[in-house]
Amino acid sequence: EGLIEFYDSFKDMFEFFCKNTTIHGTIRLVCSGSNRMKTAFWTLLLLASFGMLYWQFALMFSQYWAYPVVLTMSMHSEPKMFPAITICNLDPYRFEMVSEHLVQLDHMAEESIAFLYGINTSASLFHMNEKNIHINDLSSIGNLSRSSFKLSQNFSLLRMSDHSNRSGKKHSNVGFRLCNATGGNCFYKTYSSGMDAILEWYRFHYMNIMSQLPVIINISDHEEQIEDMVYSCQYDGEPCRPSDYVHFHHPVFGSCYTFNSKGTDPFWTATKPGIPYGLSLILRAEQKDHIPLLSTVAGVKVMIHNHNQTPFLEHEGFDIRPGIATTIGIQQDEVNRLGGNYGKCTTNGNDVNVKLLYNNSYTLQACLHSCFQHIMVQKCGCGYYYYPLPPGAEYCNYNKQPAWGHCFYQLYSRLRNHHLNCFDQCPKPCRESLYKVSAGTAKWPSSKSQDWVRQALRHQNGYNSTSNRKDIAKVTIFYQQLNYQSVNESPLLSDNLLLSSMGSQWSLWFGSSVLSVVEMFELLIDTLVLSLLFCYQRFRSKKT
Numbered sequence: 001e002g003l004i005e006f007y008d009s010f011k012d013m014f015e016f017f018c019k020n021t022t023i024h025g026t027i028r029l030v031c032s033g034s035n036r037m038k039t040a041f042w043t044l045l046l047l048a049s050f051g052m053l054y055w056q057f058a059l060m061f062s063q064y065w066a067y068p069v070v071l072t073m074s075m076h077s078e079p080k081m082f083p084a085i086t087i088c089n090l091d092p093y094r095f096e097m098v099s100e101h102l103v104q105l106d107h108m109a110e111e112s113i114a115f116l117y118g119i120n121t122s123a124s125l126f127h128m129n130e131k132n133i134h135i136n137d138l139s140s141i142g143n144l145s146r147s148s149f150k151l152s153q154n155f156s157l158l159r160m161s162d163h164s165n166r167s168g169k170k171h172s173n174v175g176f177r178l179c180n181a182t183g184g185n186c187f188y189k190t191y192s193s194g195m196d197a198i199l200e201w202y203r204f205h206y207m208n209i210m211s212q213l214p215v216i217i218n219i220s221d222h223e224e225q226i227e228d229m230v231y232s233c234q235y236d237g238e239p240c241r242p243s244d245y246v247h248f249h250h251p252v253f254g255s256c257y258t259f260n261s262k263g264t265d266p267f268w269t270a271t272k273p274g275i276p277y278g279l280s281l282i283l284r285a286e287q288k289d290h291i292p293l294l295s296t297v298a299g300v301k302v303m304i305h306n307h308n309q310t311p312f313l314e315h316e317g318f319d320i321r322p323g324i325a326t327t328i329g330i331q332q333d334e335v336n337r338l339g340g341n342y343g344k345c346t347t348n349g350n351d352v353n354v355k356l357l358y359n360n361s362y363t364l365q366a367c368l369h370s371c372f373q374h375i376m377v378q379k380c381g382c383g384y385y386y387y388p389l390p391p392g393a394e395y396c397n398y399n400k401q402p403a404w405g406h407c408f409y410q411l412y413s414r415l416r417n418h419h420l421n422c423f424d425q426c427p428k429p430c431r432e433s434l435y436k437v438s439a440g441t442a443k444w445p446s447s448k449s450q451d452w453v454r455q456a457l458r459h460q461n462g463y464n465s466t467s468n469r470k471d472i473a474k475v476t477i478f479y480q481q482l483n484y485q486s487v488n489e490s491p492l493l494s495d496n497l498l499l500s501s502m503g504s505q506w507s508l509w510f511g512s513s514v515l516s517v518v519e520m521f522e523l524l525i526d527t528l529v530l531s532l533l534f535c536y537q538r539f540r541s542k543k544t
Contacts, residue, residue: 013526021519024511025049049509056505060498067341068492077483082235082268083330083435084260085279085477086311088253088301089229092291101209102291104151109202109293112157116174116194149212152398155405157201160190176201181403189409195296202293204405207385210251211395226257231457231472232282235268251386252294253301253313263307270479275327278478282457285322286471298322300473304330304435308361315365318439320473325444329480331436337428338489345430354425357388367426372415375422380407444474
């Protein structure tokens with residue numbers, strides 16, 4: 001009795017509630033008791049208000065559980081670390097261990113070009129400047145490779161007619177045939193451009209040849225020094241140091257160097273924007289024609305990326321033209337995603353189901369390549385040569401896996417069309433930095449200055465060339481401004497905003513507060529207790 005207020009009937013309880021509650025309009029249900037028309041009107045009005053209130057609540061909760069986000073943009077200005085810069089000379093090595101097979105492949109390419117276009121390409125065009133890289137302590141493996149591996153003649157380039165051209169002109173595609181292990185399922189890997197077909201055909205054979213090399217090769221013991229590619233390197237007016245770069249070899253883009261790869265050295269802190277405070281390089285852009293059919297581009301490949309990130313040069317980056325001075329201005333944007341219920345992203349890749357095959361930090365490309373390589377090993381029985389291998393796997397070789405090309409191109413087509421689940425398994429990073437690039441070019445060195453520039457390079461770097469501005473290039477990379485734009489995701493409906501919206505709707509339809517809700521709960525409790533008491537009294541009266 002101290003907790004529950006007793007009433008003689010439900011009517012008395014309801015009248016007491018309507019006269020004393022803070023909810024607007026309820027008192028009209030009691031004071032207009034003598035006028036049934038008004039009582040019915042206010043009853044319908046209150047019920048309609050309740051219906052509108054909970055309809056608005058349903059809309060708010062459906063929007064809240066959809067987890068929408070809103071993008072907020074902010075500008076920041078502070079000293080920051082210079083990005084990592086990767087440069088490649090577009091000049092891959094001819095390893096001595098597979099040099100004989102590469103010579104045979106070049107002859108096959110010459111014969112294919114002559115068959116398709118009637119052009120007799122001299123063998124000296126391919127081999128006149130070749131330089132073989134010898135790998136020590138691998139002579140036994142090399143002899144085994146030379147005796148066991150043989151180039152396949154089953155993937156000849158063919159010209160196929162196609163009459164589906166809208167203009168009615170005869171159009172032909174160029175490609176090569178790929179079949180599965182039984183030979184019952186075949187298709188042609190065709191291209192409308194003969195140049196693209198020849199390059200892809202050459203790369204396909206090249207991967208099979210390079211699969212003979214060991215997985216881990218210490219290139220630095222057999223490679224020329226950075227001075228043979230970079231004649232001059234300055235950052236913020238200071239000369240670069242040997243600790244400022246790391247070297248690796250790319251099978252297509254050749255010898256590569258990454259400057260400021262870790263992003264921890266204070267030397268690379270950018271304190272001022274502008275060309276004088278950026279990274280200035282004078283590069284050797286000579287085309288030695290080691291393996292000319294891997295790439296038809298002469299110059300230097302450059303990529304600007306984040307620290308501790310694997311540079312995927314086949315997907316990003318740009319080419320620097322020989323005989324040109326290129327200035328590249330960069331502007332940094334930072335993207336922060338919420339993740340969780342608001343979107344799929346990962347902080348460091350530890351929660352991703354794909355095991356990364358790269359030792360650097362998580363990126364979307366690293367995850368996609370790793371996912372594809374795992375599927376490739378599972379479906380085709382071997383790995384794609386341009387990607388790292390999972391433990392216990394080996395690279396594809398059509399002497400051991402004759403149908404791997406058929407398997408690979410079908411899988412890659414499914415990946416490109418988003419039919420593999422790699423895009424579902426690989427989320428974007430929750431936080432990433434993006435670099436917008438703008439470039440300008442000019443002839444360098446000029447006609448009147450090239451003589452003294454060449455003399456200075458010759459005395460300082462041992463530079464020796466008689467070409468006319470076609471084997472050196474200058475590139476300057478700098479921050480256009482230290483301001484960077486941050487794009488952040490935030491919930492469109494947070495918990496506080498949801499409660500605030502619910503309170504606004506409650507006040508709109510009933511003009512009341514949270515205490516009014518407590519009053520309604522009190523009414524429900526009193527109704528429940530009174531119902532139990534009446535049931536108990538009726539039970540006792542029947543029993544007596």
